[in-house]
């Protein structure tokens with residue numbers, strides 16, 4: 001019964017800059033004549049292929065602008081790909097939109113709640129759009145409001161809600177019609193730690209009911225805690241894919257020691273490589289080195305001695321344990337937070 | 339076609355309209371009624387305007403009320419929903435094809451325009467009385483004309499709402515709405531423009547002209563007006579044109 005998700009070689013080039021400039025029409029055109037803006041082309045997806053199995057929690061992990069939201073947009077009929085294909089179950093997203101929309105629930109990155117309605121009305125009307133009967137949608141709305149701790153606010157207009165409350169209501173709304181596939185674009189952004197834990201529980205519970213979940217995040221901890229499999233996305237394509245454990249195991253050694261020296265020589269790098277437990281050494285600009293190794297702190301005295309002997313004093317050390325953060329760094333040479 | 343979804347969307351719009359009823363009422367009727375009072379009562383009463391002006395004015399006021407209610411009811415929410423609150427996205431994700439969502443907006447706008455038109459008639463009549471002679475000789479033609487007027491206003495609202503940025507709303511008023519009203523044969527019959535032959539031809543691109551003249555022809559046939567057949571043809575033309583443009587703009591705007 002569970003439904004999988006697949007994309008094949010998706011490409012997307014946006015033809016306009018992101019803000020309201022996307023609007024066509026005569027006024028915008030009149031502007032363009034006067035201003036003569038050059039047509040900007042923004043590549044967002046560059047051959048992205050994914051396969052998400054029925055009934056798994058899958059994470060898309062990547063830095064800002066990697067193309068995560070664009071991928072979600074293509075899979076949810078909101079962004080038309082320049083080329084490539086996308087399927088939800090057996091349905092081609094761009095050929096059978098109405099059927100696809102029945103199967104999916106979407107929590108967008110930017111909230112889009114109906115400001116003319118109260119919280120409860122938002123849930124009720126959403127369910128009505130999906131043809132759910134009156135009794136059922138009332139019961140379900142009450143249950144979800146309770147679950148997301150919004151019961152007290154149920155009859156207030158959402159205009160006055162805090163960001164986190166809107167986020168919770170968005171997620172509740174996406175669950176209203178009990179979709180087979182739930183898309184969550186940075187679901188925990190703006191949530192306090194306690195609510196984040198609550199959300200993780202709710203997502204796990206939803207998944208246990210046999211549903212497929214696709215979430216995007218740049219939070220390593222979240223990806224680690226929640227996802228059965230992950231794809232790491234950068235510059236619009238997948239650079240690594242697998243379970244969090246496998247992905248972490250793919251980093252040589254697991255530990256990462258980021259070192260800084262007064263000055264660094266090729267000779268020094270070679271000697272570092274020779275130390276017991278060191279798997280890989282990479283130069284990081286002119287004064288640093290990234291060392292992937294089987295052990296962490298216990299290497300430091302040896303490195304310090306070695307550096308002192310080579311006349312390159314060790315000036316800074318940062319040790320990190322096996323993590324997805326290191327994985328990202330390993331694949332892209334950049335930190336996810338850069 | 340998914341009627342449940344379509345119905346639920348209409349129900350949502352009706353619910354919001356009910357909630358904003360007072361605001362909508364003032365927005366729709368205050369200006370036309372003030373206008374009717376000043377021109378129909380004050381100016382006529384004091385002898386600056388002939389008494390027959392009352393009958394000439396009424397159809398124009400109905401046309402303005404309907405057209406602007408229709409445009410407003412569709413365009414303003416759309417501009418906000420696409421750019422500011424993005425709330426249209428929830429409906430774009432409902433299991434129905436995107437074109438039907440636009441059609442729903444048009445139907446909701448038409449209903450509001452019809453309510454506005456039918457409500458402004460007795461209201462204006464109350465203000466103008468005595469001296470207005472309304473005679474609906476062919477109710478069917480009248481019905482057809484108000485439906486077509488509601489149609490082009492709502493479709494026009496769709497086309498405008500999907501083509502304009504939020505920061506251009508003021509411009510929309512000064513560049514589209516104002517000329518439309520003043521060159522819409524609302525406060526004077528089309529034949530009054532005969533001393534400005536070029537202008538008289540030019541205003542024919544303004545659908546409001548056919549709304550005013552059509553209502554004049556069916557409500558106060560004793561006043562000068564364009565032929566009903568010409569009005570009907572022109573209104574159908576504008577309905578179809580604006581529908582096609584509106585749907586195209588909506589579909590373009592709804593996916594990136």
Ligand SMILES: Nc1ncnc2c1ncn2[C@@H]1O[C@H](COP(=O)(O)OP(=O)(O)OP(=O)(O)O)[C@@H](O)[C@H]1O
Nearest residue numbers: 014016017018044063064065066067068069070594
């Ligand atoms: N509607 C749009 N019009 C034009 N360009 C866009 C649009 N949406 C996204 N882009 C561009 O596409 C690229 C990918 O954006 P996307 O939103 O998919 O990234 P993301 O991985 O979701 O990033 P973030 O973590 O910041 O949410 C960016 O360069 C962005 O500027």
Ligand SMILES: [Mg+2]
Nearest residue numbers: 068069070109
């Ligand atoms: Mg994003």
